[in-house]
Amino acid sequence: MVKAKKFVLEKPFDGFPKASDLKLVKEDLRPIKNGEFLTEAVFLSVDPYMRSLAHDVAIGQTFIGSQVAKIIESKNPKYPVGKYVVGEFGWRTHTIADETPPLPKGYPVPWIIPDLEGLPLSLSLGILGMPGNTAYFGFLEICKPQPGETVVVTGAAGAVGSIVGQIAKIKGCRVIGVAGSDDKGKWLTQELKFDHYVNYKDKDFETKLAEAAPDGIDCYFDNVGGDLANKIMRQMNLFGRVSVCGVSSAYNNKDGAKADVVQFAVLFKQLKVEGFIFTRWLDRWFEGILQNKQWIKEGKLVYRESVRQGFENMFDVFVEVLKGDNVGKAIVKV
Structure with missing residues (x-):
């Protein structure tokens, strides 16, 4: 049985978020069913929008956010083992997912990362995401x-x-x-x-x-x-x-x-x-990714990532982002 760690909302944010508003808990995951796949988080995104959508998160629910994850088990041929996906799985280390549109409402279903031609996977949460x-x-x-x-x-x-x-x-x-x-x-x-x-x-x-x-x-x-x-x-x-x-x-x-x-x-x-x-342009999603990748290869786009190691540091990075302390894209590496 796979054990997942996740941050859940303990109480609604009142003004600036406090560490006590979220709780780190463990969860035993059930076996996957047909059409599902199991992922293991590699990189998690930290973004200001998470604060603006926090009112949509119910008490006890996993806090929102996207991640780059590796598929480690699958019963869905569209999501083979070994591939990497970007999914709105929230602040958690392991996820059972399928093709159901995730929360927040209107966000894309998990998408398999295209060939990045040697560029870092984490860019799929930033300039290539x-x-x-x-x-x-x-x-x-x-x-x-x-x-x-x-x-x-x-x-x-x-x-x-x-x-x-x-x-x-x-x-x-x-x-x-x-x-x-x-x-x-x-x-x-x-x-x-x-x-x-x-x-x-x-x-x-x-x-x-x-x-x-x-x-x-x-x-x-x-x-x-x-x-x-x-x-x-x-x-x-x-x-x-x-x-x-x-x-x-x-x-x-x-x-x-x-x-x-x-x-x-x-x-x-x-x-x-x-x-x-x-989400207005989900039907053109890979157009933007491919164009930005081309501009990176041509030296026309430069990127910077602020990467912190350790899933337990998610909240600390979240606070830094809300205070504007980060430069470029904030990432947590699990």
């Missing part, structure tokens, strides 16, 4: 960037924002990354080749942003929301486009996002503001 496709589709399909335009990305040093900025550079745009530390800024400008970095904590943020974008902002990829989004949208050009990917400024705020009314900027600048969830 959900974050990469979020950046690829969410930026290109909504902002529709044109060469020479100015693009602003918030959460620019995170898993999604760092990819968005690089894709914008590939498309011939000027890119301004907004992040919370000078170390992140150096990474953005020196390694990822962003044109400018602005620290959102700077008391003169709006002035610094205007200096970095003297001709205004054409596209804004928003991972943060709140008052920061309001400040940026006031500096956008006529017919600017805003792709709303996340509201990380409000994930731990009991009262939601705090911001001034943005309708004046939307109205008088005639902005297009559109939110999205990456």
Whole structure:
């Protein structure tokens, strides 16, 4: 009998998550049935969205999240033993799975990782997985960037924002990354080749942003929301486009996002503001993965992973991500 370890929700998050909100437990797994397969986690993803969807997790339920897992037993010919899959299995070491659509609702069924041509498996949780496709589709399909335009990305040093900025550079745009530390800024400008970095904590943020974008902002990829989004949208050009990917400024705020009314900027600048969830493009899933892989091979996309060893460290990494302490994609190796 296989013994699994998993983190379950002990009590609902109240503001910023506490270690006591989750409980690490063991579970004896039953034998698999026809159509099922058994996986063993190799890498687990840690993402800000987990906090925003925590209200959908029932008490006693495994906490949500995706992982790269190896198939170690199978009674489903579509999922042969030895293959690696990405599945929304949550924070657990072993999983009995099938082709039933998982939670969160609307997420893809477990998918077998294609040939990565020597690239790390863990990238399937980052630039060659959900974050990469979020950046690829969410930026290109909504902002529709044109060469020479100015693009602003918030959460620019995170898993999604760092990819968005690089894709914008590939498309011939000027890119301004907004992040919370000078170390992140150096990474953005020196390694990822962003044109400018602005620290959102700077008391003169709006002035610094205007200096970095003297001709205004054409596209804004928003991972943060709140008052920061309001400040940026006031500096956008006529017919600017805003792709709303996340509201990380409000994930731990009991009262939601705090911001001034943005309708004046939307109205008088005639902005297009559109939110999205990456599942909109599930029918084109491997298009984004293959294109991002090609750009990596061509040296046009650079990635960074923050990898922590040990399943027991999941919560600590989760806290680091919510505080913005990580650079690039946060991963836990089991």
